Structures are given as C-alpha cells and as structure tokens.
Amino acid sequence: MNNNVILSVKNLTKSFGNVQVLKGIDLDVSKGEVIAIIGPSGCGKSTFLRCLNCMEDPTSGSIFFDDVDIADVKVDINVHRRHIGMIFQQFNLFNNKTVLENITLAPLYIKTKEERKKKLTNFFIRVTNLFKSKGSKKELLNVIPKKKIVAEETQKAMDLLKKVGLEDKANVYPSTLSGGQKQRIAIVRALAMDPQVMLFDEPTSALDPEMVGEVLDLMKNLADDGMTMVVVTHEMGFAREVASRVLFIDEGVIKEENAPKEFFGNPKNERLKEFLSKVL
Amino acid sequence: MSIEQWEVFFKTLSTPFYKEFVLRGLFITLKIAVLGFILGVFLGTILALIQVAYNKNVIVKILDKVCKAYVALFRGTPMVVQLLLAYYVLLPLMSIGNVNSETVGIIVFGMNSAAYVSEIMRGGINSVDSGQLEAGRALGLGYTITMIKIVIPQAFKNILPTLGNELITLVKETSVLSFIVVSDLYTSLKTLGKEIYNLKPPYIFMAVIYIIIVLIITLIIRAVEKALAKSDKKSGATAKIKAVKKV
Numbered sequence: 309m310n311n312n313v314i315l316s317v318k319n320l321t322k323s324f325g326n327v328q329v330l331k332g333i334d335l336d337v338s339k340g341e342v343i344a345i346i347g348p349s350g351c352g353k354s355t356f357l358r359c360l361n362c363m364e365d366p367t368s369g370s371i372f373f374d375d376v377d378i379a380d381v382k383v384d385i386n387v388h389r390r391h392i393g394m395i396f397q398q399f400n401l402f403n404n405k406t407v408l409e410n411i412t413l414a415p416l417y418i419k420t421k422e423e424r425k426k427k428l429t430n431f432f433i434r435v436t437n438l439f440k441s442k443g444s445k446k447e448l449l450n451v452i453p454k455k456k457i458v459a460e461e462t463q464k465a466m467d468l469l470k471k472v473g474l475e476d477k478a479n480v481y482p483s484t485l486s487g488g489q490k491q492r493i494a495i496v497r498a499l500a501m502d503p504q505v506m507l508f509d510e511p512t513s514a515l516d517p518e519m520v521g522e523v524l525d526l527m528k529n530l531a532d533d534g535m536t537m538v539v540v541t542h543e544m545g546f547a548r549e550v551a552s553r554v555l556f557i558d559e560g561v562i563k564e565e566n567a568p569k570e571f572f573g574n575p576k577n578e579r580l581k582e583f584l585s586k587v588l
Numbered sequence: 589m590s591i592e593q594w595e596v597f598f599k600t601l602s603t604p605f606y607k608e609f610v611l612r613g614l615f616i617t618l619k620i621a622v623l624g625f626i627l628g629v630f631l632g633t634i635l636a637l638i639q640v641a642y643n644k645n646v647i648v649k650i651l652d653k654v655c656k657a658y659v660a661l662f663r664g665t666p667m668v669v670q671l672l673l674a675y676y677v678l679l680p681l682m683s684i685g686n687v688n689s690e691t692v693g694i695i696v697f698g699m700n701s702a703a704y705v706s707e708i709m710r711g712g713i714n715s716v717d718s719g720q721l722e723a724g725r726a727l728g729l730g731y732t733i734t735m736i737k738i739v740i741p742q743a744f745k746n747i748l749p750t751l752g753n754e755l756i757t758l759v760k761e762t763s764v765l766s767f768i769v770v771s772d773l774y775t776s777l778k779t780l781g782k783e784i785y786n787l788k789p790p791y792i793f794m795a796v797i798y799i800i801i802v803l804i805i806t807l808i809i810r811a812v813e814k815a816l817a818k819s820d821k822k823s824g825a826t827a828k829i830k831a832v833k834k835v
Binding site: 387 | 745
C-alpha cells in the first residue's frame with residue numbers, strides 16, 4: 309500500500325432497511341488530494357461521504373484511516389473523528405454558542421479532558437511513589453493549566469478567523485450571520501481541530517448564488533495549502549479547477565473516476581455523458 | 589357581602605397566631621411547589637434522555653419501557669390519589685415511621701411532575717435540529733457531552749414557556765395537600781374561615797393570593813426567557829463582547 313494513502317475505503321456498502329444505497333465502493337485518498345464527487349441526487353454520494361467518518365455506520369466493508377479500520381464498531385470513533393473535519397450543507401453551527409465558542413468548544417473540551425486524565429494519573433503516581441525508595445520514584449506528568457489552554461485556543465481561533473476575514477464576528481451569535489459567513493465559520497471550526505482530512509457535504513448548496521464564491525475561494529485556498537479534501541458538490545467549475553480527481557457515483561457505485569481534464573473533456577460512461585450534458 | 593364580614597376576616601388574619609399560620613401556609617405551598625418542580629425537571633430530563641437515547645442497546649430498551657410505564661402510571665392517576673397512596677398505603681407498607689408529610693408532598697409532586705416534564709423535554713429535544721447533534725459528533729465529541737453542551741440548552745430554551753405552565757399547575761395543585769394533613773395556603777385559610785364561621789372571605793382571599801403568585805411566576809419566566817433569547821437577537825452580542833475582551 310502506498311504510504312501516502314490517508315483514507316482507504318474497501319468494498320463499502322450501506323443499506324437503509326431493504327434499500328441498498330451503496331453497492332461496494334473502493335477508494336484510496338492520498339495526502340494532499342482533492343477529490344470531487346458528483347452524481348445525480350439520490351445516487352448515494354452524500355451517504356458515501358457520511359460513511360467516511362461513520363456518521364452513517366457502513367453495512368459492510370472497511371474504512372482505513374491512518375491504518376485503523378474505523379468502520380469497526382470496537383474502535384472509539386470519537387478519537388478518529390477529531391482528525392476528520394466535516395462541513396455540512398446546512399452549516400450546523402451551534403445556535404446557543406457565539407462564533408468564538410463554536411470554534412473553541414471541541415478543542416477546549418478535548419484538551420482539558422486530557423489534562424484531567426493526566427492529573428488523575430499524577431495522583432496515582434504520587435500514591436505509588438509513597439511506597440518506593442527515593443531513587444525509583446516515578447516522575448509526574450506535565451499538566452498544562454486550563455488558563456493556558458483557553459488562551460491558546462482563543463488565539464488560534466482568532467488567527468483562523470482573521471484568515472477568513474471574520475475576526476469582527478467572534479462574539480456574535482450565528483443567527484446574525486449570512487449563509488456564506490456561517491459556512492466559512494463552519495470551515496474554521498473544523499480547521500481548529502487540525503484535521504488530516506476534510507469532508508465537504510455539498511457546502512455551497514444552501515447558499516445564495518452571491519455567497520457561493522466566498523466559500524469556494526476559501527476551499528481553494530485550503531486545497532492550495534495542501535489540505536486533503538473529499539468534496540461532494542454540484543459546482544462543476546470547482547471540480548474542474550481545484551480537484552485532482554473527480555468521481556461520478558450513480559446507482560451506488562463509482563461509474564467513472566478520472567483527472568478533471570479527462571473526466572469533463574472525454575467522459576466514457578454513457579450515464580455520465582448524459583449527466584454532464586444536463587449540468588454543463 | 590357586607591364590609592363587616594371582611595373586617596372580621598382581616599381582624600382575625602392580623603392576629604399574631606393566624607398571621608403566622610397563614611404565612612406559614614403560603615411558605616409551605618411555595619416550598620413544595622418549587623422543590624417538587626426542581627425534582628420534577630431533574631427526573632423528567634433523565635426520563636426524556638433515556639427515551640431519546642440514540643444508542644438503543646438492550647439496557648436502554650428496557651429502561652425505555654420502564655420510563656413509558658412510569659409516565660403512563662403517573663399521568664393516569666390523579667395527584668390526590670398518588671398522595672393518598674404514598675402517605676397512607678406505601679409508607680405504612682414500607683414501615684417507615686415519622687416521615688414528614690411535607691417531604692411526602694415534595695416527593696409525590698416531583699414524581700408526578702417528572703412524568704409531564706419528561707414528555708415536554710422529549711418534545712423539546714426533538715425540536716432541536718438533528719444537525720446540531722451531528723455537528724458535535726463530527727467534531728469528535730461524545731453523545732453525552734454534545735447533548736449536555738449543545739442540544740439540551742437549546743431544547744430548554746424552546747420548552748421554557750411550557751415548563752412555566754408546569755410550575756403554575758404545581759403551585760395550584762398544592763391545595764390537595766390537605767389530604768395528607770399539610771397546612772398549605774388553602775388549608776390555613778380554610779381553618780381561619782372555620783374559626784370565624786364564615787368561609788366566603790377566605791375563599792375570595794385565597795383566589796387573589798393564588799393569582800398574585802401565578803402572575804409573579806409568569807413575570808419571572810418571561811424574564812428568564814428574555815435572558816435566554818439573547819442568541820436569537822443581535823443586541824445580545826454586545827454584552828458578551830465586554831466579557832471576552834478581558835481575555
């Protein structure tokens with residue numbers, strides 16, 4: 309297996325009741341790749357994307373992320389999801405939190421929890437140290453104070469917000485933002501977790517045409533910075549320009565997969581030809 | 589009704605004994621209603637959370653059935669019957685002596701209220717967009733922590749007016765506490781009425797007091813609602829800016 313492969317899907321199937329939506333999909337995503345997934349509605353492309361971080365549990369098959377099969381129920385999925393960012397069509401910013409809180413909530417919670425665990429370990433080390441001779445005492449773990457974590461994460465969030473030009477919105481609630489701003493903040497929220505892969509589920513479908521551009525620009529910048537991305541989209545322009553590979557999913561299988569130039573210029577699959585003639 | 593009747597009533601009411609008696613009754617009414625309500629919200633939230641649990645394993649499924657039975661039981665019988673059963677049947681059966689009848693009142697009120705609150709809460713949790721939970725989970729937060737930090741606060745905001753209804757109902761229902769010899773507002777004023785051989789003034793007076801209590805509760809709930817609605821309005825943002833600038 310190529311060492312660069314970060315996400316590897318093997319024979320993935322997904323059924324809802326008796327309806328089989330995904331009928332065996334294989335895909336390898338290498339570091340830095342931008343994969344665009346297109347297809348008619350109801351073809352299973354969103355379901356496929358949601359399977360990649362187990363928001364939908366796959367019916368069968370495996371998904372290797374960092375060489376761990378995250379489709380396995382025994383794996384603690386929360387740990388792996390922290391490295392897989394996900395952007396939703398409906399933004400899904402937390403309505404009861406300000407923009408800054410939206411961004412820092414998860415990293416703060418996860419980091420302070422780790423520190424709490426360390427403190428508990430330290431306590432046990434101290435207790436066991438009581439029974440040890442002076443030379444063999446175990447060293448305590450270094451606990452970062454909560455204040456420092458809060459300051460760091462706030463700084464990081466503000467830096468990211470500055471990057472997307474929304475630092476003045478840090479303390480407002482999401483309900484006051486436009487769709488484009490919400491989506492950019494959703495992207496920042498995912499970035500604050502330092503993800504290795506980012507999944508985009510039709511990120512511009514719920515936006516006004518005017519605002520599509522600002523979100524796509526941000527995604528282009530991300531791609532240029534070398535972020536690995538899997539994007540379900542209806543924006544053919546984006547797929548053609550930014551993607552390194554384009555996938556056409558129909559009837560639950562990948563019907564065609566190629567570099568964008570070849571994919572759009574010389575489609576081979578009949579269904580894809582028909583689809584492209586309608587959307588282009 | 590003549591003025592004299594009211595004069596007699598207020599004269600008796602202002603005697604130190606009855607003044608204390610009625611004020612105590614008022615205090616007991618409020619105490620049992622509020623403590624019962626708090627217990628009800630706490631228990632009801634747990635009942636609701638079990639019923640909306642996302643991971644339906646065998647234990648959760650059994651608990652789910654237990655919750656449904658609990659709700660059916662407590663909604664299916666009048667509060668008076670529950671009080672009587674608890675005080676005169678269950679307590680002797682469990683041979684626990686010397687239990688304060690007020691405590692029994694609080695527990696029964698809480699358990700009764702929990703059945704209603706659980707249904708309110710369940711509706712509230714379901715009213716929160718499922719995307720909120722998904723977003724939390726996608727960030728790698730667990731189910732429980734996402735519920736606590738994201739979903740329940742939003743659900744709580746949605747159901748606040750209905751929860752207010754529940755508190756108001758509880759305040760008024762305290763009048764049935766006389767069945768287990770608790771001297772609440774109703775009982776104390778009724779006793780006063782018997783003392784002066786005239787029940788008309790006390791009955792009117794207690795109606796007025798109940799209305800005043802309910803109005804005050806309504807005002808409090810409105811204020812809380814307003815405070816919680818800050819995330820819906822632009823004006824709420826300014827208050828927060830000051831707080832964050834210090835960091």
